[in-house]
Amino acid sequence: xxxxxxxxxxxxxxxxxxxxxxxxxxxxxxxxxxxxxxxxxxxxxxxxxxxxxxxxxxxxxxxxxxxxxxxxxxxxxxxxxxxxxxxxxxxxxxxxxxxxxxxxxxxxxxxxxxxxxxxxxxxxxxxxxxxxxxxxxxxxxxxxxxxxxxxxxxxxxxxxxxxxxxxxxxxxxxxxxxxxxxxxxxxxxxxxxxxxxxxxxxxxxxxxxxxxxxxxxxxxxxxxxxxxxxxxxxxxxxxxxxxxxxxxxxxxxxxxxxxxxxxxxxxxxxxxxxxxxxxxxxxxxxxxxxxxxxxxxxxxxxxxxxxxxxxxxxxxxxxxxxxxxxxxxxxxxxxxxxxxxxxxxxxxxxxxxxxxxxxxxxxxxxxxxxxxxxxxxxxxxxxxxxxxxxxxxxxxxxxxxxxxxxxxxxxxxxxxxxxxxxxxxxxxxxxxxxxxxxxxxxxxxxxxxxxxxxxxx
Numbered sequence: 001x002x003x004x005x006x007x008x009x010x011x012x013x014x015x016x017x018x019x020x021x022x023x024x025x026x027x028x029x030x031x032x033x034x035x036x037x038x039x040x041x042x043x044x045x046x047x048x049x050x051x052x053x054x055x056x057x058x059x060x061x062x063x064x065x066x067x068x069x070x071x072x073x074x075x076x077x078x079x080x081x082x083x084x085x086x087x088x089x090x091x092x093x094x095x096x097x098x099x100x101x102x103x104x105x106x107x108x109x110x111x112x113x114x115x116x117x118x119x120x121x122x123x124x125x126x127x128x129x130x131x132x133x134x135x136x137x138x139x140x141x142x143x144x145x146x147x148x149x150x151x152x153x154x155x156x157x158x159x160x161x162x163x164x165x166x167x168x169x170x171x172x173x174x175x176x177x178x179x180x181x182x183x184x185x186x187x188x189x190x191x192x193x194x195x196x197x198x199x200x201x202x203x204x205x206x207x208x209x210x211x212x213x214x215x216x217x218x219x220x221x222x223x224x225x226x227x228x229x230x231x232x233x234x235x236x237x238x239x240x241x242x243x244x245x246x247x248x249x250x251x252x253x254x255x256x257x258x259x260x261x262x263x264x265x266x267x268x269x270x271x272x273x274x275x276x277x278x279x280x281x282x283x284x285x286x287x288x289x290x291x292x293x294x295x296x297x298x299x300x301x302x303x304x305x306x307x308x309x310x311x312x313x314x315x316x317x318x319x320x321x322x323x324x325x326x327x328x329x330x331x332x333x334x335x336x337x338x339x340x341x342x343x344x345x346x347x348x349x350x351x352x353x354x355x356x357x358x359x360x361x362x363x364x365x366x367x368x369x370x371x372x373x374x375x376x377x378x379x380x381x382x383x384x385x386x387x388x389x390x391x392x393x394x395x396x397x398x399x400x401x402x403x404x405x406x407x408x409x410x411x412x413x414x415x416x417x418x419x420x421x422x423x424x425x426x427x428x429x430x431x432x433x434x435x436x437x438x439x440x441x442x443x444x445x446x447x448x449x450x451x452x453x454x455x456x457x
Contacts, residue, residue, distance in 0.1 A: 116145055119168075120166055310358060327362050389455060407428030415435065
């Protein structure tokens with residue numbers, strides 16, 4: 001029997017190489033090439049056929065009449081927020097997260113509520129029917145109209161979906177599904193890419209909303225080729241510590257809504273419950289004022305969120321002082337310390353600096369710069385900032401304070417929660433006064449530190 005032809009496919013980018021090598025020639029990732037059998041192309045099995053949809057014709061853009069896609073609410077407010085208002089017919093949602101963080105629990109809750117109004121199917125590839133039924137019983141759900149299909153064969157799954165014609169279907173998870181057209185094992189790059197493309201094409205042609213669960217790697221990214229993220233319409237990630245009772249769901253891609261939208265949930269005995277006031281989670285409750293604490297008003301999608309930034313500055317006991325940040329970008333912390341030294345005269349080169357965002361939230365926007373620096377200065381000088389003070393603003397390398405988007409909404413959210421003072425960029429100064437809020441607009445880092453000292457006094 002002739003030996004099957006193989007090639008080496010990158011598990012990160014999907015690039016191919018004729019032989020194994022330590023580094024992928026496309027994405028330059030190390031130890032990511034996996035041997036895969038080269039499969040013969042069969043009619044109708046093009047991996048990227050899902051992207052084409054139907055045959056197009058040349059037409060003028062002015063002739064097209066755009067329409068708003070109707071939404072189907074899931075009944076879970078925080079989940080709908082992340083999705084952009086609800087599920088869209090024919091849309092494909094990819095959701096990933098660490099094992100045991102609550103992906104299957106959230107989807108079973110949403111599907112049980114939707115099954116009362118329209119046809120829904122839960123395809124379980126990781127658990128048996130009895131295990132899924134036991135979880136539904138433990139969560140006290142009413143899955144009367146919910147159909148369950150314990151299956152991992154792609155052809156059988158597609159045949160069942162075409163026959164049942166559900167409005168919503170969940171595939172849990174894509175790494176367990178395999179196609180008979182390929183000889184590689186389930187979870188391999190070829191299987192994940194082929195199965196995702198076939199399922200996406202079915203969703204686009206039938207109008208079924210498809211939710212796909214994906215595994216994540218040690219780095220927290222979705223396992224398999226990145227082409228999986230490009231095929232789907234929406235990519236959601238679970239964040240947060242599995243040892244904490246709170247879960248965060250963030251939208252990293254959404255063709256039907258805002259990107260970087262955040263949903264906050266609390267894990268209870270009856271499943272995940274939406275948190276109506278998430279700012280309370282990210283603000284520590286101190287019995288008295290403490291040094292090294294500063295409240296930031298960050299913008300997560302369309303929602304202003306108050307997060308406490310904590311800093312601890314301590315004398316270094318080694319030749320190389322440590323710089324550690326949790327929830328914030330570590331390289332940016334080193335840059336901010338250099339700006340603090342050069343333009344404000346605050347020396348930290350002989351100090352260990354630790355920065356933490358309370359509650360396990362990850363903050364990517366640069367508007368957190370000013371809050372980080374004020375927290376560091378507060379800890380270094382052992383002088384607490386006022387409890388009623390909130391801060392936001394990006395810090396440039398020249399020491400200037402740059403504006404942040406949606407400054408007015410941030411200030412209104414802070415005033416609603418009882419904060420009475422704010423240090424913000426001068427370009428974000430509101431044209432009209434905000435009731436109960438004293439706004440201090442600054443344009444330099446040294447000016448911001450001086451204003452914070454005056455508020456302390």
